[in-house]
Amino acid sequence: MKKIISSLFTLVILMKQDVYSQQDKFSEIATRTYDTRLHLLTEPKPLELPLINLPVSNNPASAFKIVKPISTKEELYAELAKLKKRYEPFMQNLAPVPVVTRKQIPLTTFNWRIETLEDLSNFSSTLNGGGKWKKVNIPHYGPPLGRAVTYYFKEIDLAKEDFEKGSLFICFKAVDYKASVFVNGSLCGSHEGFFAPFEFEISKITHPGKNTLLIKVENDFTTTGGKDDKGNHVIGDKIYSMSGLGYDDPEYGWHTCPGGMGIYQDCYIESRASLHINDIFVRPQVESSQAEAWIEVNNFEQYPADVILRISVYGQNFSETVVENMEYIPSTTYIPGVGDLAKPKDWEQSKLKMGYGPNYLRVPVKMKNFKLWETDNPWLYQLQVKLYDTKGNLLDTRFQQFGMRSFTMDTVNTPKGKMYLNGKMIRLRGANSMGFEQQSVLHSNWNQLTEDLLLAKLCNINYLRFTQRPVQPEVYDYCDKLGLLNQTDLPLFGSIRRNQFAEAIKQVEEMERLVRKHPSTILVTYINERFPNAEGNPQRSLNTADEYYRLFTALDQAVLLNNPDRVIKAGDGDYDPPSPGLPDNHCYNTWYNGHGLGLGKMYKGYWQPVKRGWMYGCGEFGAEGLDPRNVMEKYYPASWLPKTKEEEATWNANRIAMSQTHRFHYMWYNPQHNLNDWIDASQDYQAWAMKFVAESFRRDPRMTSFAVHLFIDAWPAGWMKAIMDVDRQPKKAFFTYRNALEPLMISLRSDRNKFFAGEETAFEAWICNDLNTAPAGYQLKYQIEKEGKVVMANQIPANIPVNSSQFQGFL
DSSP states (O other): OOEEEOOOOOOOOOOOOOOOSOOOHHHHHHTOOOOTTGGGOBOOOOOOOOOOBOOOSOOGGGOOOOOOOOOSHHHHHHHHHHHHHHHHHHHOOOSOOOOOOOEEEEOOEEEEEEOOHHHHHOHHHHHTTOSOOEEEESSOOBOOOSSEEEEEEEEEEEOGGGGTTEEEEEEESOOBSEEEEEETTEEEEEEEOSSOOEEEEOGGGOOSEEEEEEEEEEEOOBSSOEEOTTOOEEOOSBOOOSOSOOOSOTTTTTSSOOOOBBOOSOEEEEEEESEEEEEEEEEEEGGGTEEEEEEEEEEOSSSOBOOEEEEEEEESSSOOEEEEEEEEOOEEEOOOOTTOOOOTTTTOEEEOOBOSEEEEEEEEEEOTTOOBBOSSSBOOEEEEEEEEOTTOOEEEEEEEEEOBOOEEEEOSSSSBTEEEETTEEEOEEEEEESSHHHHHHHTTOHHHHHHHHHHHHHTTOOEEEETTSOOOHHHHHHHHHHTOEEEEEOSOBSBOBGGGHHHHHHHHHHHHHHHTTOTTEEEEEEEESOOGGGGGOTTTBOOSHHHHHHHHHHHHHHHHHHOTTOEEEEEESOSSOOOSSSOBOOOOTTTTTTSSSOHHHHHHTOOOOBOTTBOEEEOOOOOOOOOOHHHHHHHSOGGGSOSSHHHHHTOOGGGSTTOOHHHHGGGTSOOOSSHHHHHHHHHHHHHHHHHHHHHHHHHOTTEEEEEESOSBOSSTTSOTTOSBOTTOOBOHHHHHHHHHTOSEEEEEEOSOSOOOTTOOOOOEEEEEEOSSSOOSSEEEEEEEEETTEEEEEEEEEOOOOSSEEEEEEEO
16 A cells, blocks of 8 residues: 655735834844844745646546644643653663762751852851851752852761761752852862852861851852842853753743852762762763773872772663673873873883872773664663772772764764764754753652653753753753754853953863763754854853854863764854854744744745855744643642733733733734633644744755754743643643644645635645655645645655655646
């Protein structure tokens, strides 16, 4: 039996009126025009179409019944249950349980308060717990915003046994933003940056019995900028973009992810050997069938020490032993320098002693007949390391999951920018995320995190952009297990303060060290929506393209030093192109009219100017769709909603804090007269917009990557461009976007959506295929229906391209 591809026409009328004059930060960005270096760019034009006319004679045997895709929450969650079952085997851990060599004391509660003038004049009192405190649980996150200081204080009881392993560390998985840690009145260290783990050795300043711990946390205005108490726009030093956890405050905390502060990830005291394993990164080398274990050994003993490592590799979500207790004694060969005098130690092999601080080892491991990590079958391995002294005493054990996969971008052959997963071309079809996954980790809701990532897969999304920030390590672990690719961004937006150049390099290294362990992380980027001339503040920030090229070069070196295989896209949403790597532009032309390029030009097949000879991407596009009524009534403040039928007749979305719907709907649909109609009209329009943009991108074979803004809302009314609300109810746009991402699909294009008797018109028929195979024997069937009755039907052999789009003909 021959296979059938079918499609239906979707027609929409757009209503345009003047936009409301009030603008927020994002609409203001969207209305700017940047053309500083257009001479370096070229505008992609529509592909030339051959004159192929599809037969229009009526062949009743070609008539078909439409197979309707899922379109309800109930159908979606039935599919989710099946998918969850399918991925259960990949979530398991079948590797042997390593011997525990460390002891942790979780720090789950603190006393907390905002800094007072007394703290500045009598800090010794603060160190001893003076002042009025509020008890908080960890994780803890929220205001104050801008330039602010808060304190966390705690008394800790330590036992004599806590010191027996050799060293005692205080460990933080992350603190936002600057943390200074005082133990028993002594400063043991400071750290800047909100996403990276850090720790300090405290054994010499602690003792059995009661100990005091004070963490001073400093916030600042971000490098993107914020408002002070007098309404001034202030650009600060905090490297932070516009994406984060948010906090429970309807007027502000729910929206745009304000730059709060706090100890928002786990912290604990850990006793371990002074000679221990600090970090493990397994670098897969697929072509040579091996993995290279990068093992960092820290030494806090007084003298250099000899060590022995025993390395094992097991299947993590399947049963296999690759190697077990392979002994590795760190050693090297002395290689003489060119022109140097001959010395007795030339070419001599010697053992490597672990000196004070970090020591870096690389150990190759053969991986014969390995299982590839793929999105459909995310097979994972686990590397376990045991660290011994020369007397055979076990000092430490650590483990790390990893996947055998390769990801590359072709920057040599034209067109440049094609991406390959395990040697096979891949097109990235995705969504932005801003907080929903981080909230799941914050509340240890692992089932929700699992379901959210699987909902992305059910939407035919193959990657998430962790927008403008690295996220918690648990998120990456789950992406590894569920086979969902991701892009992680350094948290820069628009520009960066000149005095934070070196700090950005430190933080990009921390970012790469955080994500390099994960096969799911395929891309990193450095800056979101870079603007020329520092957005009009050249006195505060880097402001020329040359300065940013120097920054990008430095960031590249820091990243590649820590992971030579990393694929890098310097900018996401470039307002001062070109930047190094894949060109990426943001395009909100279905909301901010004319942003990026006109709707008509996009629909025709044009794109924004890019570097010559490159593929290109669109990291953000979207339109608002209001939350459903049940979400509004469950969460919204009463003042946001109508109280009577009379009030409902005049209600509009300006009541919802930071909503753009009322200001921008005039361009797209008519004003409505009650709450339900507003919700329906906004969601209908959002659904049309997602189909319009995604199908336009699918028809363009040069568009290799795109991501809707946004996937799931982290808060009620947080980012209503999300296609799924905070309670995980799919909006109508979820289904139209899902359909537009179907790997093998039909797309129909016409320049008109209304026709009159006697007129002639033509529809373009396209097949879009993201697969690396072109199935044989398919037929393209098409029919015209009038009042539910088929009046014309026919078919042709389908001309299916491999991982591209193909025009089939005019109808």
